[in-house]
Amino acid sequence: MDLNSVKIAPINSKLCSKQSHRPYAVCWIKEGITCIEIGNHLYENVSNSIFFLNPIHQWKIIRNNNESTGFIMYLSKEVLETPVLKNLHINKVRLFHQDEIPLFKLSPGIEKRIQSILEMIDELSGSQLNHKEEAILSLLNTFFVYCDGQCNIKSVVSNYNAKTNIVYNFKKLVDKEVCEYHKVSHYANNLNISSKYLNECVQEILSTSAKSIIVEQLLMRSRHELKFSNKTLKEISFGLGFSSPDYFSYFFKSHTGINPSILRKE
Structure with missing residues (x-):
C-alpha cells in the first residue's frame, strides 16, 4: 500500500x-x-x-x-x-x-x-x-x-428528519445523565414526548430500543471503571446510579455473562 x-x-x-x-x-x-x-x-x-x-x-x-x-x-x-x-x-x-x-x-x-x-x-x-x-x-x-x-x-x-433530531438529543441526554437516570421515561419527559414515541424513533433510526442505548452506555462506563480505575465495586455502583453493589453486579452479569469482580481481575 x-x-x-x-x-x-x-x-x-x-x-x-x-x-x-x-x-x-x-x-x-x-x-x-x-x-x-x-x-x-x-x-x-x-x-x-x-x-x-x-x-x-x-x-x-x-x-x-x-x-x-x-x-x-x-x-x-x-x-x-x-x-x-x-x-x-x-x-x-x-x-x-x-x-x-x-x-x-x-x-x-x-x-x-x-x-x-x-x-x-x-x-x-x-x-x-x-x-x-x-x-x-x-x-x-x-x-x-x-x-x-x-x-x-x-x-x-x-x-434528515425530525426523528433523527430526537434520537440525537436523546443520546446527548443519555451521555450527560446516564449516571443518574436509567429509565426511558426520564429522557422522554425531558424531550417532551412519550416513551412509546421515543422508542419508535430510536427503533427507526438505529434499529434498537431506547432502553438498549441506556444499557449500552452503562456497560461501557462500567467496563472502563472496572478495568482502569482503583474504585471499589461499591464506589462504582453508586457512581453509576445503582441502588446497591448487589444490583450493579446483577445488572452487569445479566448483560455480559460475567461478574464484575472477575472482569476486574483480568
Missing part, C-alpha cells in the same frame, strides 16, 4: 474537490462550518457530522471563521480494497455512494475518540516507525467501526 494514499488535513481553509485525480474523502465537520455543497445541493446545519464523499462528487466546504473546524481524510481506492478493510460494512453498503450521500451524526462523547484516531493516523504517516502500514490500517479499521457502530446516528442527508 502506498502510504501517500492516506492523507489527513485540518479544515482550516475553504476546501473543495479537485477536478483531476479526486480521491475518496471522509469529511469530519466539528463546528464553524456554514455549509457543505455537494454537486448542486447545499447542506446546512452539519456540525458534528461525518460525510463519505465518492470521487465522482464535486464538493465544497464553506467556513464562517478562521479556526480549525474538523478534519478531512483522503483515501485511495487501493486503501479501501486492502484485506483489512475490504470486508467492512463501508464496502458492503457502499458508504461512498454515488447517489445519496450517507451522513453520520456523531453521538456525544465519540468526537474525542474520532479526533484521536485521525491524529494518530496523521502522526504515523509522517513517521519512520517500523510496521507503520499495519498500524495505519488498524486505526482506519477502528475509525470505520466507530462510524458504523450503534454509537452513531446514521441517516441520509436528503432525508
Whole structure:
C-alpha cells in the first residue's frame, strides 16, 4: 500500500474537490462550518457530522471563521480494497455512494475518540516507525467501526428528519445523565414526548430500543471503571446510579455473562 494514499488535513481553509485525480474523502465537520455543497445541493446545519464523499462528487466546504473546524481524510481506492478493510460494512453498503450521500451524526462523547484516531493516523504517516502500514490500517479499521457502530446516528442527508433530531438529543441526554437516570421515561419527559414515541424513533433510526442505548452506555462506563480505575465495586455502583453493589453486579452479569469482580481481575 502506498502510504501517500492516506492523507489527513485540518479544515482550516475553504476546501473543495479537485477536478483531476479526486480521491475518496471522509469529511469530519466539528463546528464553524456554514455549509457543505455537494454537486448542486447545499447542506446546512452539519456540525458534528461525518460525510463519505465518492470521487465522482464535486464538493465544497464553506467556513464562517478562521479556526480549525474538523478534519478531512483522503483515501485511495487501493486503501479501501486492502484485506483489512475490504470486508467492512463501508464496502458492503457502499458508504461512498454515488447517489445519496450517507451522513453520520456523531453521538456525544465519540468526537474525542474520532479526533484521536485521525491524529494518530496523521502522526504515523509522517513517521519512520517500523510496521507503520499495519498500524495505519488498524486505526482506519477502528475509525470505520466507530462510524458504523450503534454509537452513531446514521441517516441520509436528503432525508434528515425530525426523528433523527430526537434520537440525537436523546443520546446527548443519555451521555450527560446516564449516571443518574436509567429509565426511558426520564429522557422522554425531558424531550417532551412519550416513551412509546421515543422508542419508535430510536427503533427507526438505529434499529434498537431506547432502553438498549441506556444499557449500552452503562456497560461501557462500567467496563472502563472496572478495568482502569482503583474504585471499589461499591464506589462504582453508586457512581453509576445503582441502588446497591448487589444490583450493579446483577445488572452487569445479566448483560455480559460475567461478574464484575472477575472482569476486574483480568
